[in-house]
Amino acid sequence: MTVSSSSQVEHSEEPTKPALSYDILVEMSSKGTLRDAQKLLDAGAVEDCTWEPPVLKGRVSMGGQTFFPKVNLRSTVFVKNDCSCLQGRKGQVCEHAIALCLQFMEAPQELLDEAQEPKGEAEETLVVRYLTLSEAKGKRLYFRIVLPPNLAQTAPRNAMVVKVEGRIKGKEIPLEKLDKGRAYKLDAANYRVAALLEQWCDRKLLSIIQLNRERLRKLLAALKGKPAVYWAHQPDRAIEWTDEGTLPGVHAFLEDPEEEEEVDQHIEDDDGTISVAVSPTDVVPMHVDGSSNFLSIRLPSKESAVYGPAHELLKTYGFILEPANRRWWLRDRRKTLNFLAQYWVQLKEQWGAVFSNNFKRKTVRIKFAKIIGHGREEGDRFILMMELKAGQAGEQGIREALARGQYFVESGKKVVLLDPKVVEQFTEAQRALSGDASRPCTPVYRSTVTTAQFADVESILDNAGAHFEAPKVWRQKSAALKNVSKLKPAPVFKELDDRLRMYQRIGVAWLWHLYKNDLGGILADEMGLGKTVQALALLACIRDEVSDNEPCLVVCPAGLLENWRREAKTFAPGLKVFVNHRDNRLESAETFSNYDLIITSYSTLSRDIAIFGGIHFATVIADEAQHVKNRQTRNAKALRSLHAKGRFLLTGTPLENCLDDLRSLFEFLMPGYLQPAPNSMRQEERDWYNRRLRDQAAPYIL
CATH class of the missing domain: 3.40.50.10810 (Tandem AAA-ATPase domain)
Structure with missing residues (x-):
């Protein structure tokens, strides 16, 4: 078990440790939680304990399950705990957090006084939130990585489309079909895989993901030595690890070259579309052509990990296959724009789709709506306005579009897409600001804000990804509440x-x-x-x-x-x-x-x-x-x-x-x-x- 200290307070005095005791720990949680935490400590489950005033964080592993609790001990009266266990997800102080506190009580002086060598970038703390985890009641879940056969060609472009599958009792399950209402248990390696995927996929688990070399290295490192990595054309035979901890035919292509040469595989045809020049072993990527009125999509080759989910998506959405050119067509303006609002980013960033120059020219006027926040001072009060900014489209136009299930608005020759994810973030922010858990979404939200609400309002807008402009006096008053060092x-x-x-x-x-x-x-x-x-x-x-x-x-x-x-x-x-x-x-x-x-x-x-x-x-x-x-x-x-x-x-x-x-x-x-x-x-x-x-x-x- 490692114990370390990292003081971030810019004062000459030594960092003051919180005065913890068994009675205080019981008040923080419960007698039962303290009892369970003591068992974890006695079993040596606390593997790492780091004091970064006022946060105590570390790693607790037991029964193949690893948790990364973070306990804010700015005050033991109002403790904030962040842990991926079921109790921690509810904001309660769990046995993993209390186990850290017990470890801290045993070696407080070492924790405060240990000299630390300057370190580079700190290792990221990875947390699983998408899944409910329970060592006692959860189903054992493993992950397996399916690599594309054209890895050698896509690695230099930092655009490798990888498939990740879940496995329960020997049966493969798409990650999107994992039951969020069921509890799972993960060993340390698979916990890290899940946490990395959440980090890269907007807090979700997606089966198809496009990775660069660095991210694929991280994913493979989590499963080092495990028979969990496969080629797409050999799905029943795991790639064997070498004694050096590498995968033959894989890691050799994941090194960052000193000077990368641009690999241009795209040749523009006379009609403005792009053909892809490939070798016989290459996987042809998805190709998208069209405009705001129609879409024409060619699926990737069947060897691609994207092929299955892309094929299913196009069929479900109403695309029609034209056998003569093997392209899938959507000839309806409303459906086309709704599809782009929901999947354009996914096609580009996760599925590695190639968009024709014709498509780029025809969609240059299409933009995405953004969440904008403004604060202004009026006498002795402040007015907050938060809006879903969709170009010149008015509030009524956005309201009517959403009511019709339409994820776009038009203003003159411009089209603004209303990404459903952004709309959901906007809705959640309105509910938090209004204090109404069931408040319906409105394109513009206005409210009077008191000085007491400054810090809370900023936190809500940050979580929504809003572009927020606040008056200087607002920023000054909230900064001190968010960071006492100021x-x-x-x-x-x-x-x-x-x-x-x-x-x-x-x-x-x-x-x-x-x-x-x-x-x-x-x-x-x-x-x-x-x-x-x-x-x-x-x-x-x-x-x-x-x-x-x-x-x-x-x-x-x-x-x-x-x-x-x-x-x-x-x-x-x-x-x-x-x-x-x-x-x-x-x-x-x-x-x-x-x-x-x-x-x-x-x-x-x-x-x-x-x-x-x-x-x-x-x-x-x-x-x-x-x-x-x-x-x-x-x-x-x-x-x-x-x-x-x-x-x-x-x-x-x-x-x-x-x-x-x-x-x-x-x-x-x-x-x-x-x-x-x-x-x-x-x-x-x-x-x-x-x-x-x-x-x-x-x-x-x-």
Whole structure:
């Protein structure tokens, strides 16, 4: 098992490891998950563990199955886990993630201090998401690679069409026909094959794929030594590996030459089409001719791995074979444009089709629609507009086209194709932005965006592949939320700043950034890491930098009142502090302004809410936030009724296990920010809303 460290923080202090314990791991997951994780650790399943603050990632292998969990430990209160197992795919903390944490607990100093030699490009972390994986219940799945017989001719062009088949119990299955509702299990080699295919095929598994030399080398390396590679003309006989770990007649053509010669196999005929000059051993590629009104396609030779699926596609789509020239014809403008919208990119990039010059000339005015996002500032608010940009076509034209099942719009002599995949991404983005899991797609989406939504909106648009232009102030405010390293230091007075550790300075800078932008947040450091000190540093900044004569309020359990008074005297002696409790309570709103900081208990706040509710505080900080996670309690209701510019929560208790509790806390922090969920919904919809809740909350939990 390898243990390594890679600190990305640009500070002189050593990276601070999170304070993990068995109790914290149970809170992060469950006792059962911890028990399973301990078994993995004892069995030596944790093969790699790397600490890249704040992410702990590694490799866990057991029973021929390999997982690559990535655990964001920026806070153990709101853990984000990325793992390909079934539990990890649901966003939950799985046994593989906990096993990494256990390994980290065993060798923390080595993990932090080990000197690392400079490395080149880091090896990519590959994750399988298309398939549901289960070592206990899954069917064993293998992959086999079928190589084209013209590899020697296509390798120099970096355009080798390869077929990948699944195999279950000795039976070959096209990857597109794998049942996504069924669980599978993969050994380490086949896991890597699946992950590579997903990476190259837009998170899907496709049977026919065009590869360059580098990608084919990677694919073969994953199956090194296994009888899983075949020639298309010898499908029952696996190519034998040499002792050097190469395939005869294959790897010799996959080396990158120092200077590649262009291989031109295309000869233009008088009619503008292209004939392909081939040797007797060559596989003739698919050839496409036509215009926006018709298509004429010649299938590749039968030796090609593309032949079968291409033949099936053309028949299914209504192409007619003309025996005289062996070309498949589609003579219908609407069907032609719909076909191009759906399959043009696939024919070119995955099936290696050759397009005639005639086709290129006749389709030069055909473009693809794009997702465009614009943000603009209007007074004290921002307006977001996201649209499916289809040339000069209007919103009504796009709407009518999609309603008719038509994946194109026409504007003058120009045609714009509406790729169904792009339309689906556009629809999903609208649903996320609107908070409606079943929202129908509209060509233009407009909404008012608050400062709190900046980071979430940018993330949604990035996932949709949108071209997004935001005002400068938008970019500045969201950048600090997405990357705390871009935060400007808070104006903490020197004596206190000298006593803060680096991670505490970052915490104070984060709190100060939120306060200045009228946002709230949850400081969720573990016990002993100085949440109280960071909060006091924020209060000192407010006292020194804000001219309004408004007091700050700290609400905490009665047992912590003296601790807060003592810490305030030690770290922020300049604050005028009043502990409002029992018989020593302020009786009128006017007297509050005599102090910089009022400290009171939850029970006292509830009892005196008539007075507290009439005061506008500079900020309210609620310590031990688990005391107000139930929105129906008097404490929670009293806290929500307070008036303040800034609102913050301190907690060391995990929140992600009950998303309703998290929603309740945000009703105090930023009322109306989290999108509401319907009262009744299917489990699929519930999962969707839970994911949205986590995504929205994450930027405001440190």
